[in-house]
Amino acid sequence: MVKAGASRPRPRVWQLWRARARRVPLHTVVVGLCLLWLVPAVGLLVSSFRPPRLAAISGWWSALAPPYQFTLENYRAVLSAYNMERSFLNSLVITIPATVIPIMVAAYAAYAFAWMRFRGREPLFTLVVGSLVIPLQMTLIPVLRLFTAFKLVGTFPAVWLAHAGYGLPFAIYLLRNFMGALPKDVLESASIDGARPLAVFFGLVLPLSIPAMASLAIFQFLWVWNDLLVALIYVGGTPAVAPMTVTISNLVNSLGQNWQLLSAAAFISMALPMVVFFALQQFFVRGILAGAIKG
Amino acid sequence: MNDPVVLAIVALIGVPAAQLGYAVVIEGILERVPARWERILRPWLWLAPALCLLSVFLVYPALHTVYLSMLDARSATFVGVNNYLFVLTNHDMLLAVRNNLLWLVFFTGITVSAGLLLAVLVDRVRYESLAKSVIFLPMAISAVAAGVIWKFVYEFRPAGASQIGLLNAFLTAALPGFRPVGWLVNLLTDNFALIAVGVWIWVGFSLVILSAALKGIPAELLEAARVDGATEWQGFWRIILPTLSSTILVVTTTLVILALKAFDIVYVMTNGNFNTEVIANRMYKEMFNIHHFGRASAIAVLLFVATVPVMIVNIRRFRAQEAVR
Numbered sequence: 268m269v270k271a272g273a274s275r276p277r278p279r280v281w282q283l284w285r286a287r288a289r290r291v292p293l294h295t296v297v298v299g300l301c302l303l304w305l306v307p308a309v310g311l312l313v314s315s316f317r318p319p320r321l322a323a324i325s326g327w328w329s330a331l332a333p334p335y336q337f338t339l340e341n342y343r344a345v346l347s348a349y350n351m352e353r354s355f356l357n358s359l360v361i362t363i364p365a366t367v368i369p370i371m372v373a374a375y376a377a378y379a380f381a382w383m384r385f386r387g388r389e390p391l392f393t394l395v396v397g398s399l400v401i402p403l404q405m406t407l408i409p410v411l412r413l414f415t416a417f418k419l420v421g422t423f424p425a426v427w428l429a430h431a432g433y434g435l436p437f438a439i440y441l442l443r444n445f446m447g448a449l450p451k452d453v454l455e456s457a458s459i460d461g462a463r464p465l466a467v468f469f470g471l472v473l474p475l476s477i478p479a480m481a482s483l484a485i486f487q488f489l490w491v492w493n494d495l496l497v498a499l500i501y502v503g504g505t506p507a508v509a510p511m512t513v514t515i516s517n518l519v520n521s522l523g524q525n526w527q528l529l530s531a532a533a534f535i536s537m538a539l540p541m542v543v544f545f546a547l548q549q550f551f552v553r554g555i556l557a558g559a560i561k562g
Numbered sequence: 563m564n565d566p567v568v569l570a571i572v573a574l575i576g577v578p579a580a581q582l583g584y585a586v587v588i589e590g591i592l593e594r595v596p597a598r599w600e601r602i603l604r605p606w607l608w609l610a611p612a613l614c615l616l617s618v619f620l621v622y623p624a625l626h627t628v629y630l631s632m633l634d635a636r637s638a639t640f641v642g643v644n645n646y647l648f649v650l651t652n653h654d655m656l657l658a659v660r661n662n663l664l665w666l667v668f669f670t671g672i673t674v675s676a677g678l679l680l681a682v683l684v685d686r687v688r689y690e691s692l693a694k695s696v697i698f699l700p701m702a703i704s705a706v707a708a709g710v711i712w713k714f715v716y717e718f719r720p721a722g723a724s725q726i727g728l729l730n731a732f733l734t735a736a737l738p739g740f741r742p743v744g745w746l747v748n749l750l751t752d753n754f755a756l757i758a759v760g761v762w763i764w765v766g767f768s769l770v771i772l773s774a775a776l777k778g779i780p781a782e783l784l785e786a787a788r789v790d791g792a793t794e795w796q797g798f799w800r801i802i803l804p805t806l807s808s809t810i811l812v813v814t815t816t817l818v819i820l821a822l823k824a825f826d827i828v829y830v831m832t833n834g835n836f837n838t839e840v841i842a843n844r845m846y847k848e849m850f851n852i853h854h855f856g857r858a859s860a861i862a863v864l865l866f867v868a869t870v871p872v873m874i875v876n877i878r879r880f881r882a883q884e885a886v887r
């Protein structure tokens with residue numbers, strides 16, 4: 268504003284500045300909220316590089332002024348001494364199969380719901396829509412007993428299967444809506460030309476559904492990677508299988524005030540989903556819109 | 563087979579191969595059966611893997627939980643509605659119900675209105691997509707990590723000591739005479755401190771959906787209102803809000819379910835201490851600390867009953883959409 272007054276501007280420039288000044292509150296609110304969203308996470312990142320001695324006595328913001336004292340020691344400590352290295356690996360081993368398994372299962376079912384006529388199709392799909400909101404809590408005890416009977420408690424396959432089952436209603440729902448919207452004439456003319464359903468599915472429906480499947484894969488990946496409850500129930504007591512969410516929630520209790528260690532552990536768990544998020548944000552957003560607005 | 567990496571690789575190659583093989587085999591069988599049977603069987607065979615998983619992990623367990631809720635702690639003797647009577651009169655549980663109501667009202671209300679407000683505001687700035695990404699970012703991280711982030715923000719040191727938690731440090735610096743607050747142990751603030759974390763995570767979700775719907779309102783409509791002398795405020799209440807009402811309902815129902823199921827944030831940050839208990843955490847405690855499977859099941863059933871209205875709204879909306887398809 269100082270500049271506008273100092274250079275004695277022509278009227279048009281003056282009006283331009285006035286219009287801009289009117290927008291100052293707008294920018295203040297938007298930028299302010301963005302900062303409110305970012306600053307807590309930045310604090311975590313900064314703390315994770317601070318020496319324990321300083322982290323205990325001063326706020327993380329004081330590390331932003333000289334003398335700069337940063338260290339990688341916290342990361343070394345949580346990775347080796349607090350089981351985070353193993354937990355990171357466990358999170359990967361849990362998440363990747365638990366993402367891959369349900370997608371194809373859901374795609375088969377979605378194909379049947381979208382393009383085959385059969386008795387009971389509508390009620391059955393209504394059941395799928397209804398099951399979207401069933402609280403997981405309704406299933407925990409019987410499934411835990413089932414896993415106990417099959418000696419699966421505390422194993423990777425238990426978490427894979429549980430996540431595959433829990434992720435299925437949303438996966439079927441999303442893919443069925445997407446496949447149902449594919450051009451009818453293309454699929455029907457392929458059938459008239461004598462293409463078998465197997466060829467129609469793998470040759471036409473599946474390739475055309477790749478965008479929806481990509482959204483779904485990102486969803487399922489983030490949901491499984493960030494899950495606490497399912498892992499806590501089915502593998503919680505087994506450190507050799509426990510993912511990072513379970514390990515960190517234990518560290519919160521055992522490490523208490525050691526913020527530099529807790530923040531390093533938390534940041535290790537956030538790094539991969541943030542990379543996935545930034546790289547594939549468009550698919551993620553598209554999936555949310557398809558899942559929510561269309562249904 | 564005990565090496566997790568080997569196990570994962572076997573699963574990653576084996577499972578897709580089995581899934582592909584399944585489709586080839588069922589279509590092979592269908593080619594060999596009479597045409598009438600082929601038509602009847604085909605959909606069910608394509609549905610079968612999904613129906614199996616859904617039966618084992620959702621339908622059967624849900625029904626079985628209802629049954630367990632009427633048995634005693636070890637699921638041995640039938641006790642009728644005793645578990646429900648206990649759960650509905652138990653002090654901790656009633657507290658949890660109260661807190662879930664707080665979540666329901668404040669988490670849902672603030673997240674929807676903040677999302678709506680932000681959608682309208684970012685629509686008017688040039689750095690819209692950057693702002694949206696920033697607000698949306700917490701959606702990518704776990705509630706556990708968010709819990710650590712915010713526990714640190716809320717960190718409390720006695721008055722006079724140097725505050726290392728951002729919130730207390732900021733308030734003591736900004737307001738002279740401000741006494742630091744133990745946000746997560748103070749009975750007046752702790753539930754709201756937890757709800758704020760939920761809001762921080764989920765506003766991005768609400769913003770992205772509402773913002774997409776906002777873009778769907780024809781610019782001419784709002785322009786015409788301005789020409790006719792309507793203020794921005796009137797435009798918001800008379801045009802934007804009514805047009806977005808169905809989308810707002812979609813966002814609200816999703817958030818209501820989240821509020822009812824609130825667990826991770828509470829488990830990590832306070833574990834229900836200092837009157838912050840929620841229903842889902844109560845169930846976890848009955849299940850793993852007290853080992854009373856009857857009561858735990860009764861809590862789960864009550865949680866389910868609370869979600870039924872949302873389920874009905876969702877199914878109705880789905881039917882309406884199918885009708886225009």
